[in-house]
Amino acid sequence: MTAFAAATRAELAKILSTRMWWVLLIVLVAYVGLLAAGIAFGLGALGTSGGNEGPPGTVAGLPLALVAPVVFALATSVGYPLPALLGSLSVTSEFRHKTLTPTFLATPRRGGVLAAKWLVLLVLGALFGAAALVATVGLGAAGLSAFGLDPQLGESDTWALIGRAVLAMALWGVVGVGLGVLVPSQVGSIVIILAFTQFVEPILRTAAGFVDWAGEVGRFLPGAASDALVGASIYTAISAGTASQLEWWQGGIVLLGYAVLFTVIGALTTWRSDVT
Amino acid sequence: MPTGVPIEFEGVTKRFGTVDAVSDLTATVLPGRVTGFLGPNGAGKTTTLRMLLGLVTPTRGRATIGGSVYRDLDRPFATVGAALEAASFHPGRSAREHLRVLALGSRIDPARVDVVLEAVGLTQYSRRRVAGYSLGMRQRLGLAAALLGDPGVLVLDEPINGLDPEGIKWIRSFLRSLADEGRTVLVSSHLLTEVEQTVDEVLIVAKGRLVHSGSLASLEATAAPxxxxxxxxxxxxxxxxxxxxxxxxxxxxxxxxxxxxxxxxxxxxxxxxxxxxxxxxxxxxxxxxxxxxxxxxxxxxx
Incomplete structure (x- = not known):
C-alpha cells in the first residue's frame, strides 16, 4: 500500500471515529428534507387553489417546469454549508486538538495528508449530497405529486441535475478543506462559513439582481457558482432570472477554483508551519 | 527484535523571532542505553525533539535517525516511536480508535493496536473516549502510540509527568528493558531526580545550549565542591x-x-x-x- 492510500484510509477513519459526521448529516437531511416537503406542499397548494395569480403555466411566478428542479436542488442551494463544515472541521479539529502532531508523525509528507483529506471529503461530500437529494427528491416529489404537479422523475434532465448536485456537494467538501487550512481557527472557519453562506452571499446576490456590476461579480461568488453548476436554485428562482448566471460547467470550475485556491494558499502557509 | 540506530544532532539551531530556542546543538544518542535529555522548562528540549521528528523545521543544522531525516523514513513508525505531549488526542475518539488511525496512516498492522494497549495496561479502558482519561492514562496512551510500530528508536518527551508512583516504577523498568533489548531510548525531563535511576547517559541543555553530555557518572564529577x-x-x-x-x-x-x-x-x-x-x-x-x-x-x- 502506498503512503497516500494509507493516509487516505487514516483520514477516513479519523472522520468516522468521531460524532461530527453523523450530526452534520442528520442536520443536512432533516433541514433540506423539511424545506423540500414544505415548499413542494406550498407550491402544490398554490397551484391548485385559486390563490395563484401568475400567468398560466406558472406557480407563484415560477414556470411549472422549474418547480421540481428548484425543490430538488434545495439539497445544494440550502444544504451546501454542511459538507463545507465537515471539510473545514476535518482540518481545524487537527489544529484545535493538536492532533497534527500524531498525524504528521504517521505521515511526515504533509502534502500527502492534505491530498488524502481532499479525496476523503470529495467522497463524503458526494455521499452527503446523495443523502440530501434522497430527502429533497423523495419528500419533494411526494409533495408535488400529491397536488398533481409533475415531479419530472422520468426526465433525463432531472437526473442530470441530481448528478450535478452530487458533484457540487463533493466540491463543497473540498472548499471546506481549503477554508480550514486557510483559516485553521475552528471558530473562525465556522463563523466564516455560516456568516458568508447565510448572510453575506444572499445579500450580495439579491443586490446583484438590481445592480449590473454586482451581477457581474455576484455570479462568481461560490454559492452562485454552485447554483449555476446544479442548474436550479431557490435563489435564482426568487430573483427571477434577472441576475446572469454562469454555464453549469463554468460554475463547477469556479467552485473547484475556490477549493484549489484556498488549499494552495493554506498549504503554503499554515500547513507548512512548525507544529509546536 | 528491532535494532536501535543512533540519533544524531548536527549543529541544530532553531530561531523563533529574535530568540534562539536551540543553539547549535550537536550530540549523538546511542542504541542500547537510556539517554536522559535534561534541562529546565523552556530550555529547548521539546523544540529539539520536534526538530528531530520533522514537526519543526530547523533554522540551521539537521537531526537524523540512523542517518535519515524523519520525513525521508519510509514507514517512520517502524523506525522511530515518539510520545510528545499528553494532550495530542481528539477527546471524542477512543484510545483504540486513536491508535487505529495511526496504524492505518503509518502502514502498521492494525493487529498491533491490541498488543500495545496490553503492553501499557490500557486494554480495559480502550473503548472509552479520551476526554475521560486522566493525565496518567494519556501518558500511557502516548506511549502505546510510540510502541505501535515496534520501533528500534524511542523518543519520549516528559513521559513520567503525571504518572502515579506505581506508574513511575513501571515506566522505569519498561524503559530499561527497551534499552536492554538494544533499542535507542531518548527521554526528556526537567527533573534529574525523576530519571536519575533510569538513565545511563545524559544530555543537559540550558537556554537552548548543550551544557553537558556524557555518562551519568561524568555528571557527578562536574559537581562543584x-x-x-x-x-x-x-x-x-x-x-x-x-x-x-x-x-x-x-x-x-x-x-x-x-x-x-x-x-x-x-x-x-x-x-x-x-x-x-x-x-x-x-x-x-x-x-x-x-x-x-x-x-x-x-x-x-x-
Missing amino acids: RVLTDAPNRPALLGVLRAEGLPAEEGPDGILVSGAEPGRIGHAAFAAGVELSLLAPQRQVSGLEDAFLTLVGEEGAL
Missing part, C-alpha cells in the same frame, strides 16, 4: 571571600562557599590574617542534583 567555613570575625571572612570572587552564603552553621577547595579558602584567610574556626568540605547530599543545577543555572530550581 562546597565548603562550610566560619570565623570568629565573620564580616572579615566574608570580605576575604568576596575579594576572592567566591560565592558565599551565610547560614546558621557558618558560611557555605561553593566552587573552591578547602585549601584555597584556608590560604586566602591566612594571607589576609583572618582566623578560621571552621573549615569543612561538605558531603553532597545529591552530587548529581547539584551538578545539574549548577549547569542549568538558577531557573533549574523551578
Whole structure:
C-alpha cells in the first residue's frame, strides 16, 4: 500500500471515529428534507387553489417546469454549508486538538495528508449530497405529486441535475478543506462559513439582481457558482432570472477554483508551519 | 527484535523571532542505553525533539535517525516511536480508535493496536473516549502510540509527568528493558531526580545550549565542591571571600562557599590574617542534583 492510500484510509477513519459526521448529516437531511416537503406542499397548494395569480403555466411566478428542479436542488442551494463544515472541521479539529502532531508523525509528507483529506471529503461530500437529494427528491416529489404537479422523475434532465448536485456537494467538501487550512481557527472557519453562506452571499446576490456590476461579480461568488453548476436554485428562482448566471460547467470550475485556491494558499502557509 | 540506530544532532539551531530556542546543538544518542535529555522548562528540549521528528523545521543544522531525516523514513513508525505531549488526542475518539488511525496512516498492522494497549495496561479502558482519561492514562496512551510500530528508536518527551508512583516504577523498568533489548531510548525531563535511576547517559541543555553530555557518572564529577567555613570575625571572612570572587552564603552553621577547595579558602584567610574556626568540605547530599543545577543555572530550581 502506498503512503497516500494509507493516509487516505487514516483520514477516513479519523472522520468516522468521531460524532461530527453523523450530526452534520442528520442536520443536512432533516433541514433540506423539511424545506423540500414544505415548499413542494406550498407550491402544490398554490397551484391548485385559486390563490395563484401568475400567468398560466406558472406557480407563484415560477414556470411549472422549474418547480421540481428548484425543490430538488434545495439539497445544494440550502444544504451546501454542511459538507463545507465537515471539510473545514476535518482540518481545524487537527489544529484545535493538536492532533497534527500524531498525524504528521504517521505521515511526515504533509502534502500527502492534505491530498488524502481532499479525496476523503470529495467522497463524503458526494455521499452527503446523495443523502440530501434522497430527502429533497423523495419528500419533494411526494409533495408535488400529491397536488398533481409533475415531479419530472422520468426526465433525463432531472437526473442530470441530481448528478450535478452530487458533484457540487463533493466540491463543497473540498472548499471546506481549503477554508480550514486557510483559516485553521475552528471558530473562525465556522463563523466564516455560516456568516458568508447565510448572510453575506444572499445579500450580495439579491443586490446583484438590481445592480449590473454586482451581477457581474455576484455570479462568481461560490454559492452562485454552485447554483449555476446544479442548474436550479431557490435563489435564482426568487430573483427571477434577472441576475446572469454562469454555464453549469463554468460554475463547477469556479467552485473547484475556490477549493484549489484556498488549499494552495493554506498549504503554503499554515500547513507548512512548525507544529509546536 | 528491532535494532536501535543512533540519533544524531548536527549543529541544530532553531530561531523563533529574535530568540534562539536551540543553539547549535550537536550530540549523538546511542542504541542500547537510556539517554536522559535534561534541562529546565523552556530550555529547548521539546523544540529539539520536534526538530528531530520533522514537526519543526530547523533554522540551521539537521537531526537524523540512523542517518535519515524523519520525513525521508519510509514507514517512520517502524523506525522511530515518539510520545510528545499528553494532550495530542481528539477527546471524542477512543484510545483504540486513536491508535487505529495511526496504524492505518503509518502502514502498521492494525493487529498491533491490541498488543500495545496490553503492553501499557490500557486494554480495559480502550473503548472509552479520551476526554475521560486522566493525565496518567494519556501518558500511557502516548506511549502505546510510540510502541505501535515496534520501533528500534524511542523518543519520549516528559513521559513520567503525571504518572502515579506505581506508574513511575513501571515506566522505569519498561524503559530499561527497551534499552536492554538494544533499542535507542531518548527521554526528556526537567527533573534529574525523576530519571536519575533510569538513565545511563545524559544530555543537559540550558537556554537552548548543550551544557553537558556524557555518562551519568561524568555528571557527578562536574559537581562543584562546597565548603562550610566560619570565623570568629565573620564580616572579615566574608570580605576575604568576596575579594576572592567566591560565592558565599551565610547560614546558621557558618558560611557555605561553593566552587573552591578547602585549601584555597584556608590560604586566602591566612594571607589576609583572618582566623578560621571552621573549615569543612561538605558531603553532597545529591552530587548529581547539584551538578545539574549548577549547569542549568538558577531557573533549574523551578
